[in-house]
Each structure stands twice: as structure tokens, then as C-alpha cells.
Amino acid sequence: MISLGLLTLRQRRFAVAAITAIAALASVVIVVLNHMVAATPPDLVGARPWLAYGDLTWEVLYFPTGFGALVAVFVGAPLVSREYENRTHVLAWSQDVRPRRWLAGHVLFLAGLAVLLSVLLSLLTIDLLGTLEHVLGARYPIDPFDAESFDASVPVMLGHTVFGFALGLAFSVLTRNTLLAMGLTLVGFVGTRMFAAVVLREHYLPPIRTWRADSPEPYIPQVPADGRRVDSGVEFVNGVRGHFAEFQTADRLGTFQLIETGLFLLVAAGLLGFAFWWVGRLRRI
């Protein structure tokens, strides 16, 4: 397997060099920004001083996500289709090493590298987020269920990256056309990620539900400040008019992140299984 990994390195040195360089560049940007934000004068802490760096800070928080997309589109999607297009699959798969093992070598090496790099980016982003939270102070809390904080987690990032890679590979195997596979992977990856973030995420566990009878007293929000509202509205209970609220609390964040990781890894396993089954259908005599 190590030998096959070295083979992958040799054969795909361009892709390997490119994603490593991009990850390195992104890391530098994150680290520099982190330093700039951390250097905020103490008297400005808690007063949104980081606005001086514009929206860039927020965008940087999406670097790991962007990197995952990059891996999916430029490493996963061309993996097999490029071989078909250059007809090198005939060369690669007619040797003693069977297609499945050949693919395993490539997947382990490339996905391993991608995961390693995305975990690095993820750790740096988590650090940056911590600095930001500190500088922003209690007046401007960051919603833990917002994408930038939810995704700032090593397991989540790992799940997303592996999923993206597997999605690209599956399309690569299915279409045998690099451009098509890249397009489908981009749409599929972004679509899935958005669907998870916007629709799925808040339903990973049944929300906490509260109800309070309406009263002339000033309204006290039922959803905690750091919680995520799922639903709310008017509801009559035993003929009494009141408001209900359904929400997720911040202390569930870790669990949710693990659930999302598990879901993405599960789908990734399915996609990888499909790719391996497909490639392995070639029968060696």
C-alpha cells in the first residue's frame, strides 16, 4: 500500500502540489489575520474593531469549506475519468495490481492528504474563531449554529472533505468524463452542504419545546440567546392562548457536529463503496 501511495504521488504530483500549495497559502492568510485580530488594542475589544479588516475575516472562516470543495472538484472528480479519457486505465488496470487495489492506493493517499490539510485548516480556523469571539466580546456573540462556527470543527471538516472526495470519485467513475464529473461534483457538493446547513442541521435532534401563556408582562424570549430557533408561534393549550417555541441549545453543538460528521461519513462510505464496486467489476482472469 505504501508503495502504491508513492506511485500516486509520482503520478499525480501536480494535483498533490496544487492542493498542498493552496492549503499552505490559506493557512498563511488565516494565521496572519489571526495575528491582526489578536493585536486589537484592549480598549477596542468588544466594540467590533475587527471591521477594520472588512468582511475578509468572515470569508476566511470559509476557507476550510472552500478547500473541501476544491478537493472534491479537482482531486476526486478527475481521479478515474482522467484515466478513461487518456485510456491509461487500460495500462493501469491490466497490471498485476488489480483495479480495486490500484484505486485503494490512490484514494488512501489522496483522501488522506486532503483530510490532513483540511484538518490543519480547520484547526487554524478554530483558533481564529476563538480570537474573534474574544475580541467581539459578549455584545456581539457568534451564533454557534451559524455555518462559520458550526463548521469550525475538526470532525465536521473531516466529514465534509471525505464526503466531497467520495462524491467526486463516484461521479468520476459514473461519467468517465472529467469536466462533467467536476460540474456535477461542484453542484452536488455545494447543494448537499447547503441542504445540510439550512434544512437538516437543526433537526439532528428533536428540538426543545417550550410554551408560555400570553401575559401582559413584557415578553421574555423563550429561546436562549445562544440557542437556535427552529419554530415558534401561537398555540392554544386547554383553551389558553400562548406562544410556543422550538429551539436547539448551544450545549448541543458538539453532539450536532458529531451527528453531521457521522451522516457525511456514512454517505461518503456509500459513495466509496459504489466506486470500488464499479471498478472491481472488471474481472481479472
Place this chain on the structure above:
Amino acid sequence: MSVVEFRIDRGAGVPAYLQLVRQVREALRLGWLKPGDRLPTVREVVRASGVNANTVLKAYRELELSGLVEARQGSGTFVKASLGSADPHIMAELRERLAGWVKQAHAAGLEDEDVRALLRIVLAEREK
């Protein structure tokens, strides 16, 4: 340097191994090969003439069966017997008579082509 150089006429209606057999017989008849001479190894023939090894082996086996050569373990294939070409006098006489016959044929209006066709037919009939 091998004594004989084989070549295959790929357009001929004769199996390649028989062509090799004929070439060895011819070399024997013409005295290019003498008893005791070593034939090139199979590998040498393959390399030099682009003939399949099995073809060469088959030709050598054929020659061995007809008692013209013998394979000596580990040292190669050697010419055992010479092909007694006909008595030079008789050869010369036959040749003269054939030349006369050809002259006759030409006089009768036959082209070289016809002569060859005739010879082929006669030879073919004798084979039966």
C-alpha cells in the same frame, strides 16, 4: 557468424518451416554446409531472421528426422550427412538437355511464363 542465413518468403505457399528445411538442403547440395558444420542456434536464427523459434525448431526436427543433422546435447545442431548431389557429369548432361528443351519451347512460341507453368504442372502430376 552463422554459415547459413535463412530468409522467409512470406508470400510463398510453403510453410515457413519447410522453407527453412529447403534452405538447409540447398546449402548442403551446394556444398555451403558440410558434415560437422554447426547450424546456428534457434535463438540466433530467431534474432537474425525474425522467424519464430517454434518454426526453427520444427525445421531442425524435420532435418533431424531425415537424418541430415543431429542435435548434440548442449552444443548445438550439427550437419551429419551431406546431400549427395548427383554426379557432376549427369548434372551437366541434364542441364544441357533442359537448355535444348527450353530452346525448343521458345521456338514453339512459349514464353518463360508458359515454360514455368508447364514445369510446375509436370512436377505436380509426378507428386501424385
Place this chain on the structure above:
Amino acid sequence: MTLRVQGLGKRYGDSWALRDCSFELERGRVTALVGANGAGKTTLLTMLAGVLRPDEGTVEARGRISFVAQDKPLYGHLDAGGMFQIARRLNDVWHQQRAESWARRFDVPLDRRCRRLSTGQQTQVALAVALGSRPDVLLLDEPLASLDPVVRRDVMRELLTEAADTGMALLMSTHVVAEISGVADSLVLLRGGKLVLSGDLDELMSSHSRYVGPPARTPPAGEVVHASHHEQQSAFLVRGGDRPGEPWVTEPVTVEDLVLAHLTGGGAA
């Protein structure tokens, strides 16, 4: 037996690219695979190489198989040395020296990217990769197509020498029927996805004859493979049958006659 093919078939949609194909390859023997374009040669070779899934039939192989496809695919961004490294990692057996000496023998620079090599040189790299893995069965799809006549001859000689030295079975498809004699021991002939002729070349040659004689509908003997009729004469290429007498003339059959007759197959006409 090094490789046995039984009832092999491949279907694309409703039509069979190859069907009911059975033959054997023996150790150390060279087999020519002939057929018109689209007869199923490449389909057959790709299935034997294990990169195309057959729809029916079995292939039984004793030993390792190597395949050089018609378009000689290589990783264009790698040089020959890089290709050899890849091949070494992808094979249980690898003879670096054998691959290198082949490349050197045919003047292929080892340090130039494959995509910048000439097509002839690419062919040599592909052959070097295949031979370096020391296969028991070597499958070649039109190996000589991109080579000039002198190199063709040299490559054929070297390949035959390799086959003689190592005892590998060689199956090569070719369009150049005239070059088969003396090179191949056996023949496998495909027509329209069917195997129509296979066997030892010498036996095939001796079991076929060409009869030329006066105009006739049927040959004096044997089973017609190909017939051609002219005003003054009929010629038949037949399989089997005793040598007919007057007025028929029996002519020897060349490999080319044999192959072309079976490829065109005018027998039924």
C-alpha cells in the same frame, strides 16, 4: 495451456461485438489475431487483459498477463523512467534492466516526457513496460502499426527472441497479413465478431488448397472457402478434399490467400 478461452462473448446493447469465441494459447507460441476492422479483435484482447468485462464465457489463465493496447496509452507527464517506476509498483515481478535495455535498444530517451516522444518511441516505451513485467502471456494490439518498416522488422525479431527466451505466449493482432508467415505459429481469425478459423498455421496451410480449372459451380473436391469465377476459369480455395485430377491444377496456398479467403468468405456465394 497458458490461456484458455471458452465461449467468450461481449455485447454492446443488442449487438454482439464478439460471440462464442474459444481457443487456447500455448506456452512459447506466437499467435496472430487477424480480422477486419470491427471484427472484435480489440474487444477480445481487452477482455483477456481484464479491463473489459465479458458478458459470457470464461477465460482461464495460468500465469501473468500483460497487455499493450493499440493506442499505447502512457502517462504523458512522466518519462520512460517514471513509467517503469509505476510499472514496477503495479507488478509482482519487474525486471528493470529488461525494460531499460529495450528502451535503449530502440533509442528511446529515458528522461523525456512520454507526451514529447514520437509515436514510435511511445510504442517502444509501452512494449518495454509490458516486457519488463515478464508476463507469461503478452497481448499486443497492433503493436507495429506506428513503426517504420525497418523498426517493425527489428521489433518483431526482438519480440520473437523474448518469446523464445522466456517461453511466454504471444497473441498479437495485426492487419499486415503478409508478415504473419514464419512469425506466427497459430492463427485466430475473427469475422464479424465470430471466430471463423483457428489453429496451427502449418496445419491450416496444408489443409487448404487452391484449385484452378475450367468454369464450374462447385469445386472438384473439398469445402469451399472462397470462389472466384471468370469467363474461362474458376478458382476455388477449399478446405480438405483430395487433390483433383485433370483438368484441375492445384496451387499452393499462401498465408495471405488463406487469411483473405476466410476474411472475405465468399464460400456461401
